[in-house]
Amino acid sequence: MTRRSYWSGTASASELQHWRAVAEDVAANLAVDALERDRRNEDPSAELDLLRQSGLVDLLHPAEFGGGGGHWESALVAVRILSRADASVAQVLAYHYINSSNIGFAADPDVQADWYRRTVEGHWVWGDSVNPVDPDLVLTADGDGYRLNGLKRFSTGASAGDVVLAAALVQGGERDGQVVFAVLDHDRSGITYLGDWDALGQRLSASGSVRFSGVPVAEADILGTLSDDPFANLITPGIQLAFGNIYLGVAEGALARGLELTRARKNAWFLSPAETYRDDPFIQRVVGEFSSQLAAVEALADKTNRGFDEVVALGSATTAADRGAIEIAVAKLKVVSTEVGIEVANRIFEITGSSSAKSEIGLDLFWRNIRTHSLHDPVDYKKLEVGAWELNGQLQPISLYT
Incomplete structure (x- = not known):
């Protein structure tokens, strides 16, 4: 399958300067009460609003769909700058960049535009339930769709974000045996966020476990398939x-x-x-x-x-x-x-x-x-x-x- 890249060339000096300034402003805000928030150990809902308002969540999305049109270098520098003040929030942003970029890397070309438009219009933050050393999600064919069941630990950003990217093995139907990425809205019926993330650090990374119990999944929710394609x-x-x-x-x-x-x-x-x-x-x-x-x-x-x-x-x-x-x-x-x-x-x-x-x-x-x-x-x-x-x-x- 031929895949175009939505990212071309490299970041200009002016692009890097712009996103550095944005990230430094956000980091300054986060630094004010970083320790206090760490001790509260709560999901970073207000912090993610700050990322949305700043434009950082849309930095990597293509300009043709209303995104920031930035490069990976700009996004990674922004993550680095935020980490100086609050590495938990920086982690959620980094995982969001990776999760949402699966639109460009893994989605079928004919659905990429729709995924990007909805993501940018909603300023979605993408969390995940992908942990590869915890392969416990099964997507079972059910009529015209599927049902998702299982438990995933270390699901960064899932409980605080707008959508959850879940990796699951399909059983039955035309996709039998495939490992697919499904994108589910945060409040989808059957999803339970266990809130069990209580680590030494990265306490605001919203990395708790997620349980999926008969979650309805439509074919349109499937973003793409895990493959060995280098891109x-x-x-x-x-x-x-x-x-x-x-x-x-x-x-x-x-x-x-x-x-x-x-x-x-x-x-x-x-x-x-x-x-x-x-x-x-x-x-x-x-x-x-x-x-x-x-x-x-x-x-x-x-x-x-x-x-x-x-x-x-x-x-x-x-x-x-x-x-x-x-x-x-x-x-x-x-x-x-x-x-x-x-x-x-x-x-x-x-x-x-x-x-x-x-x-x-x-x-x-x-x-x-x-x-x-x-x-x-x-x-x-x-x-x-x-x-x-x-x-x-x-x-x-x-x-x-x-």
Whole structure:
């Protein structure tokens, strides 16, 4: 099947500048009460309204349907900026970009326009119930339609968004044996949001379990079919690339907050040759180390973000080699952003001192967020992906993780 790409070329300087400014404004709003909202552990309904009002939810949708007409580089930078203030909301936005972009990657060409128009007109936020290590959804043929049954854990954005993208195995009918993506409105009969997300971090990512009990699904609700087409499967390096930007953003936020706290500290350690902590050579050494590491990760992220746009623009001309090359590039970013991000968020306390461990300061939020989300899939397997490629030119089998 020939698929055009709704994304062409790469982001201009003016486009990036625009979306950076929008994201920075939203991040500033989120930063005001990020810790308070984290502790309430509620679905981010008001936060998603802020994303809708800013235009960020429509950034990637084609301009021909009323969307922002932006590129992946702009979207990923926006996710990174939000992560500096609130990685939970950034995660929901990142998953929304990935979920809704299945319209362009996986939907049949004759229905893409309709899906995009409805999504843009409603400013929909797309949540998901796709978790590939929890394959428990079955879509059973029932008359002219289907019934969806099963339980999905780790359903990011599902309970707070407008629609849920669900991956299910079809039993019976003309689609028997296919794994399909169905798009269901939030309040569809038979969908129950269990509200059981109670993790160490990413507490506002609306990532609880969803139970589907005899949910009616029409043929028109089916967006597309899971296949091994290289273009359709750019979705996986896309979400992994979003993770890399989230981890970088969290680390940048941790360092910025650490610098703010350190500059406000009076005096210095009694053995220090300096009068203030900000002038202490050991403090400056740690800051220099962190800042340099993050500059390197940022350069790699910017390069990889733009490279992803270049591959996406190929559409149906995307080859397995094209996909493989960006998969490896993204895996490299995932490795370094995970390790540097955790390192910075963990060791930031070395420059801020014992007073910064007070609960009211909330500096732990950065570490809790990145520590939680970086367990999504083991980073050691990303190292293996890179190593197998470098040594043997071997790519991992296409999956929703590789």
